[in-house]
Amino acid sequence: MxxxxxxxxxxxxxxxxxxxxxxxxxxxxxxxxxxxxxxxxxxxxxxxxxxxxxxxxxxxxxxxxxxxxxxxxxxxxxxxxxxxxxxxxxxxxxxxxxxxxxxxxxxxxxxxxxxxxxxxxxxxxxxxxxxxxxxxxxxxxxxxxxxxxxxxxxxxxAGGVACRSKAIVEPDDARAQKVRGGSREMDMVLKTAGATVLSLPSNEIYAAMQTGALDAAMTSSTSLMSFRLEEVSKQLVTGRGKAYWFMxxxxxxxxxxxxxxxxxxxxxxxxxxxxxxxxxxxxxxxxDQQVAVAYQKAGAQTHDLSEATVRRWQDIARATAWKDFAARNDRCAKLLALAEKTL
CATH class of the missing domain: 3.40.190.170 (Bacterial extracellular solute-binding protein, family 7)
Structure with a gap:
């Protein structure tokens, strides 16, 4: 044995x-x-x-x-x-x-x-x-x-953001950037912050960033590595420690x-x-930890989020995406109300 x-x-x-x-x-x-x-x-x-x-x-x-x-x-x-x-x-x-x-x-x-x-x-x-x-x-x-x-x-x-040039840390950083959010609700938050949003699955992000059709993409830490986005990114905003969205x-x-x-x-x-x-x-x-190491090795700058920054993103979400989601039907409203109980 x-x-x-x-x-x-x-x-x-x-x-x-x-x-x-x-x-x-x-x-x-x-x-x-x-x-x-x-x-x-x-x-x-x-x-x-x-x-x-x-x-x-x-x-x-x-x-x-x-x-x-x-x-x-x-x-x-x-x-x-x-x-x-x-x-x-x-x-x-x-x-x-x-x-x-x-x-x-x-x-x-x-x-x-x-x-x-x-x-x-x-x-x-x-x-x-x-x-x-x-x-x-x-x-x-x-x-x-x-x-x-x-x-x-x-x-x-947890989600992070891969960026071709300018890092999207604060909501204001998203202004005038073409960003993949990953969901209707995340797209609403990005639009409110001034971004142009694109909708595509994570396995299509690399090509879009490579051609310049996309400036930044939000996706999970694992996908940030698995799809080799460090090859087309100069900045990384990590989801380690603090994050304003989880998938x-x-x-x-x-x-x-x-x-x-x-x-x-x-x-x-x-x-x-x-x-x-x-x-x-x-x-x-x-x-979440390894993605920062991988991007640093590729020459990208990495950024972590503070509690205050997370709250600023959360405030936009509450006023836009949460409100819109709850208004879609009674089931959405109940789901959101029950989710808020866990905060």
Whole structure:
């Protein structure tokens, strides 16, 4: 036995052995279950690369192990299976099994989802992860489930800003710059600050900045590195320590597909998804630190935000994006009210 194996790991392995054997027997009788996991981020391995891709691979590997190979999952990185903006709708309709996707990308389809990139509403990882166990998280999960989507892993990421020339630290710095905000609500804040906004997925930012179509882009720390934006940036505003927006990028699953699975497989999927949330949070925090190192090595200047600066951005958001979001429908108003309880 490996000396590094803890007693807890051993007990978990022994407890899971009968379950895996049961799954294997079922697979032999009914056939193997194959799931597809799609995401837009660069591909890697279980141990190297973008942590969101690694999380999907860990999910797939552990799912196969716990079910004795009865359930397999294949990861399709880099939008290789389908286009980025089609993934949420495909999950909702049962045309795709799972996806790890910035939930606000589907805000045009379901406006309530823009709460997942609402500037100033989440200001720390601890607050964001507390949503799952609070009224706002339960309401959000129920809303998604009613639309055919299940939250498997809650994943929050702090955002930063990559800039071709002038750093956008204070709201006034955004004036006359062409900026990618990432959501309708973030775009409203930027417009109020005087920016021109462009809407495009994170895997298209590099080309837009390279050609000058974009001056700056707001995205997660992990994407700031994974998409090599340091190659086209001279300034970086980090999300480490303080941030005025956090992005919800969950691992989601089609409810229709989920409900076709045996009950014990359903339980395994949800348990595994919850276990991977700790990994996601640790990796996201590590990337908030690592992104500054990566950009400095590339010759870019880095800037951190003060509490006062975060409040100035939050004040604009409260007067614009929050107000607009709450007025869209009763569900949006309730989501925002419940989210504000966590501040």
């Amino acid at each position: 490996n000396a590094l194996m803890t007693r807890r790991q051993l007990l978990l392995g022994l407890a899971g052995a009968p379950l895996a054997a049961a799954f294997a027997r079922r697979a032999g009788a009914a056939g193997k279950i194959d799931l597809k996991i799609s995401h837009q981020f660069p591909g890697g391995t279980l141990t190297e690369g973008d942590f969101r891709d690694r999380l999907c691979r860990k999910f797939a590997a552990e799912l196969a192990q716990r079910t004795g190979g009865a359930v397999a999952a294949t990861v399709y990185p880099g939008s290789s299976l389908m286009k980025t903006n089609a993934q949420f709708s495909a999950v909702r309709k049962g045309a795709l099994d799972l996806s790890l996707v910035p939930i606000s990308y589907a805000g045009g389809e379901l406006p309530e989802l823009n709460i997942g990139l609402m500037p100033g509403v989440v200001t720390s990882y601890e607050q964001g992860m507390a949503w799952k166990r609070s009224e706002v998280g339960k309401y959000f999960s129920d809303l998604l489930a009613d639309k055919g989507v299940l939250m498997v892993s809650w994943i929050w990421q 919800l990028e969950p691992l989601i699953m089609s409810r229709a597909i989920f409900e076709r699975l045996p009950k014990d497989v359903q339980a395994t999927v949800m348990q595994l998804g919850a276990e991977l949330e700790t990994f996601a949070t640790e990796m996201a925090k590590a990337d």
